[in-house]
Amino acid sequence: MVSDIVNSDDSTHSPDYRVNVGFLRNIDARDGSTKSGSELSSGRRTRNKQKNGENLRAYRQRKISKGQRRIKKSRYRYQPKDLVQFEGKVYEVVGMQNLGTGVKLKNYPGIKNKVVNVNKVYSIKRRSGLCQIVP
Numbered sequence: 001m002v003s004d005i006v007n008s009d010d011s012t013h014s015p016d017y018r019v020n021v022g023f024l025r026n027i028d029a030r031d032g033s034t035k036s037g038s039e040l041s042s043g044r045r046t047r048n049k050q051k052n053g054e055n056l057r058a059y060r061q062r063k064i065s066k067g068q069r070r071i072k073k074s075r076y077r078y079q080p081k082d083l084v085q086f087e088g089k090v091y092e093v094v095g096m097q098n099l100g101t102g103v104k105l106k107n108y109p110g111i112k113n114k115v116v117n118v119n120k121v122y123s124i125k126r127r128s129g130l131c132q133i134v135p
Contacts, residue, residue: 024067026060034064076100083125
């Protein structure tokens, strides 16, 4: 195990990179065991509510493995909570399906979430900006 230890501090990432701390492995200073990055997290859950736990990052010693760098390669046309018009009615977008060819609409009559072709919907509100005014 000693030969696998990584001592370098890899904090010079480009802003496009995000480290997946689920694969990050550290030695716990309290008992010397190997723990994942999520087990030794900062305890912060959300910014606008006081639901924070104990900050366990102080117990991280040496890195055993660095974690993975993930680059988001593409952004789909519609994001969740965008508003689109389909068949003359306005629906909220749940997400995209099938590599961006389908849009999942929330609360379609008779169906909880309906998937329709991207070319059959029109943007009303995208990413907190107004696209067109609906009469």
